[in-house]
Amino acid sequence: MADEQKRSPSDFLNTVLGQHVLVKLNSGINYRGVLACLDGYMNIALENTEEYVDGRLKNRYGDTFIRGNNVLYISAEKSSDA
DSSP: OHHHHOOOHHHHHHHHTTSEEEEEETTSOEEEEEEEEEOTTOOEEEEEEEEEETTEEEEEEEEEEEOGGGEEEEEEOOOSOO
């Protein structure tokens, strides 16, 4: 049970690959989409991406690439299947 609490960020990222995520940038802009891939520099590729500025939907994109040094955090989205 103690081992379950010892998860690295890499473990988390591996579990959310292919899942819906929220990516918040240092600028405050949020992107929501399916995490397609990422590398060791936190460069991110999202699919079916939506861009939110000040909480409002601004744009929808197919594939989006985000440079890792702009990323504040990545969060798993709650599943809407309930």
